[in-house]
Amino acid sequence: MSTSKLLEPFKLGSITLSNRLVMAPLTRNRALEGLVPNPLSVEYYGQRASAGLLISEATQVSQQGQGYQDTPGIYSKEQIAGWRKVTDRVHAQGGRIFLQLWHVGRISHVSLQPKGGAPVAPSAIRAKTKTFVNGTFADVSEPRVLELSEIPGIIDSFRQGAANAIAAGFDGVEVHGANGYLLDQFAKDGTNKRTDAYGGGIENRAKLMLEVTKAVAAEVGSERTGIRISPVTPANDVSDSNPQPLFDYIVDHLNALKLVYIHVIEGATGGPRDIAPFDYHSLRNRFKGAYIANNGYDLALASKVLSANEADLIAFGKLFIANPDLVERFKRGTPLNAPDKATFYGGGAKGYTDYPVLESAGAAE
Numbered sequence: 001m002s003t004s005k006l007l008e009p010f011k012l013g014s015i016t017l018s019n020r021l022v023m024a025p026l027t028r029n030r031a032l033e034g035l036v037p038n039p040l041s042v043e044y045y046g047q048r049a050s051a052g053l054l055i056s057e058a059t060q061v062s063q064q065g066q067g068y069q070d071t072p073g074i075y076s077k078e079q080i081a082g083w084r085k086v087t088d089r090v091h092a093q094g095g096r097i098f099l100q101l102w103h104v105g106r107i108s109h110v111s112l113q114p115k116g117g118a119p120v121a122p123s124a125i126r127a128k129t130k131t132f133v134n135g136t137f138a139d140v141s142e143p144r145v146l147e148l149s150e151i152p153g154i155i156d157s158f159r160q161g162a163a164n165a166i167a168a169g170f171d172g173v174e175v176h177g178a179n180g181y182l183l184d185q186f187a188k189d190g191t192n193k194r195t196d197a198y199g200g201g202i203e204n205r206a207k208l209m210l211e212v213t214k215a216v217a218a219e220v221g222s223e224r225t226g227i228r229i230s231p232v233t234p235a236n237d238v239s240d241s242n243p244q245p246l247f248d249y250i251v252d253h254l255n256a257l258k259l260v261y262i263h264v265i266e267g268a269t270g271g272p273r274d275i276a277p278f279d280y281h282s283l284r285n286r287f288k289g290a291y292i293a294n295n296g297y298d299l300a301l302a303s304k305v306l307s308a309n310e311a312d313l314i315a316f317g318k319l320f321i322a323n324p325d326l327v328e329r330f331k332r333g334t335p336l337n338a339p340d341k342a343t344f345y346g347g348g349a350k351g352y353t354d355y356p357v358l359e360s361a362g363a364a365e
């Protein structure tokens, strides 16, 4: 079968994944009480534990890092306890799970921020995008410039979030460096107009992403630290005038930190893979750890890219929302359920834990 390599185990740092399918981080906005994952989330992640690796939905490291209603955090005791139930279930099902550490930067709204203050950003440039708050879509708020003196606190919130994730039983953490959130806002020149040590040339703009990642890896171990990047995505109104040298530089430095993986969104997040020219092989070749490829992969493209050794693991998003047993479906070559966009963000069990699975292999034969 053409799926063979996808279904082979893979050694990721000190753990072994049972196959090369990764469930991508997926925002679901269902942490209704105290921004804590609930029993439905335990069920949801447990249902998908046959993926080689699950990556949690983006999880804010602080109240300031939140940008949408009902996204979970990893900074309170209750949140750690809630996540512990998720990791216990996934492990009981034989799965592995990393937590994605998130700070939204300017993609937020005053109603979510401490004391109703402005969201923080590298520069005071408002994003032309909306967020979801108080049950409705709203323009993101005008951000304020993050002061130099606040940067150590940002780094420390990621470090503490990583420590909390390990305390909650996660196998590792993924730094969210993608999709126009804080670290991507600092890295790219469309959003970073600073004139201090964190703005200007590539080295300065990449500094926060690299310092955060270094602090996280020092806290939990580089073999338990990955990062997600999206060199050319226009998500959340982010842009860079010359992404290739920027991301070549970033990946060279992530390689020096001996990170366990880079997770690369190729093209426009959830959209066209060919939105802008970019040489992903350059990243693959620079980085000695695992390369997780993401964005618009299906079985055919995943199998092709793995056999050409252009990636080690493939992350699927929407396919995992709709198909908890995606691994089994790929194995058997059975049709896939279609995802229902109306239930992606917010709500309860509908579109979350109620997608049908195949009859067990024995019963089907």
Ligand code: 8OZ
Pocket (backbone or CB within 6 Å): 027, 058, 068, 178, 179, 235, 269
């Ligand atoms: C969809 C809706 C809200 C947030 C990302 C964390 O794009 C997200 C996100 C996706 O990385």
